[in-house]
Amino acid sequence: MNNTSVSTSTARTPLDWFRPGTIGFIGMHLGCFLVFWVGFSWVALAVAALYYAIRVFALTGFYHRYFSHRAFRTSRWFQFVGAVLGSAALQRGPLWWAAHHRRHHRLSDHEGDVHSPHQVGFWYSHMGWFLNKENFATDFKSVHDFAKYPELRFLDKYDLVVPLAFGGLLFGLGALLEAVAPNLGTTGWQMFVWGFFVSTVAVYHVTYTINSLAHLIGRRRFATKDDSRNNLVLALLTGGEGWHNNHHHYPASARQGFYWWEIDTTYYALVLLSWLGLVWDLKPVPAKVLAQAGRDETDLQAETGRLSPQVEHQRPVSQADSHRHVPLVESASNRGLKATLAAPSQNQLN
Numbered sequence: 001m002n003n004t005s006v007s008t009s010t011a012r013t014p015l016d017w018f019r020p021g022t023i024g025f026i027g028m029h030l031g032c033f034l035v036f037w038v039g040f041s042w043v044a045l046a047v048a049a050l051y052y053a054i055r056v057f058a059l060t061g062f063y064h065r066y067f068s069h070r071a072f073r074t075s076r077w078f079q080f081v082g083a084v085l086g087s088a089a090l091q092r093g094p095l096w097w098a099a100h101h102r103r104h105h106r107l108s109d110h111e112g113d114v115h116s117p118h119q120v121g122f123w124y125s126h127m128g129w130f131l132n133k134e135n136f137a138t139d140f141k142s143v144h145d146f147a148k149y150p151e152l153r154f155l156d157k158y159d160l161v162v163p164l165a166f167g168g169l170l171f172g173l174g175a176l177l178e179a180v181a182p183n184l185g186t187t188g189w190q191m192f193v194w195g196f197f198v199s200t201v202a203v204y205h206v207t208y209t210i211n212s213l214a215h216l217i218g219r220r221r222f223a224t225k226d227d228s229r230n231n232l233v234l235a236l237l238t239g240g241e242g243w244h245n246n247h248h249h250y251p252a253s254a255r256q257g258f259y260w261w262e263i264d265t266t267y268y269a270l271v272l273l274s275w276l277g278l279v280w281d282l283k284p285v286p287a288k289v290l291a292q293a294g295r296d297e298t299d300l301q302a303e304t305g306r307l308s309p310q311v312e313h314q315r316p317v318s319q320a321d322s323h324r325h326v327p328l329v330e331s332a333s334n335r336g337l338k339a340t341l342a343a344p345s346q347n348q349l350n
């Protein structure tokens with residue numbers, strides 16, 4: 001993929017229905033209907049669920065917290081492992097993903113945020129924005145700290161290689177089990193359909209909810225400049241990404257559940273990997289950031305008290321809102337954001 005012009009306006013651009021990516025995206029959904037042809041087995045469902053969990057972790061732990069926010073450190077070979085597993089989710093390469101995500105944090109819910117439901121509507125924010133030419137290019141300047149690695153550029157340029165290779169492995173696994181353990185009731189095609197189509201489409205929509213629903217439904221602990229929300233259901237589905245208001249307030253942290261009761265399985269997995277020495281320097285949530293929560297909550301409750309909960313809940317962020325929130329945000333979250341988004345001058349990998 002070449003570094004062609006990158007869109008900077010928010011305006012919804014029409015979907016490019018005949019781009020290969022759009023046709024492939026629709027095809028992935030239609031492929032799910034093949035379950036009626038290949039049938040069901042518990043082993044195929046289990047493999048699809050495991051493949052879902054691995055890729056959700058790779059997206060949240062690596063594509064998001066590592067490549068987009070540098071929330072921990074790792075070796076070059078393990079960063080590549082995370083990138084390969086993430087790219088198996090058919091959400092393009094790590095550089096494209098991180099570049100768009102960094103832009104989301106710079107502009108969140110304001111002019112130029114291409115997947116803000118408040119700017120472009122729910123469905124476009126959920127699964128329209130990446131189906132057109134304008135958002136196809138990778139803004140390498142936004143990810144220059146990682147764009148220097150040829151292996152990551154390879155994954156970005158040939159973003160179908162890994163997903164198709166894994167699809168082939170799924171087929172091979174099913175065919176092998178059919179031969180050696182026919183009582184499991186699976187086949188190559190059955191494993192392929194459940195693993196490649198059904199599991200991937202589930203990963204798609206769970207990931208997309210963070211762009212769409214996590215800016216619409218849930219509670220706001222911090223008075224961020226956007227309309228990000230904390231949502232337990234989304235946190236459970238996405239391995240901890242549902243604590244999205246926390247995350248927008250302090251994106252630099254390796255954890256998005258800021259308290260023990262905010263379940264964040266991605267963070268638990270990162271801690272496990274740190275015990276194994278595979279990742280290190282997991283960035284914590286500073287005490288002063290948590291202290292901000294009480295002050296912001298008081299302010300948000302005062303605001304909510306002036307509106308009915310229903311209205312407050314559905315109210316889009318306006319320019320006036322964003323300006324009112326700015327002084328609050330200026331304290332901790334902007335510092336965290338700047339620290340996260342400022343591309344380091346030197347390679348921090350060991």
Ligand SMILES: [Zn+2]
Nearest residue numbers: 108210228244
């Ligand atoms: Zn967001």
Ligand SMILES: [Zn+2]
Nearest residue numbers: 068101247251
């Ligand atoms: Zn983020």
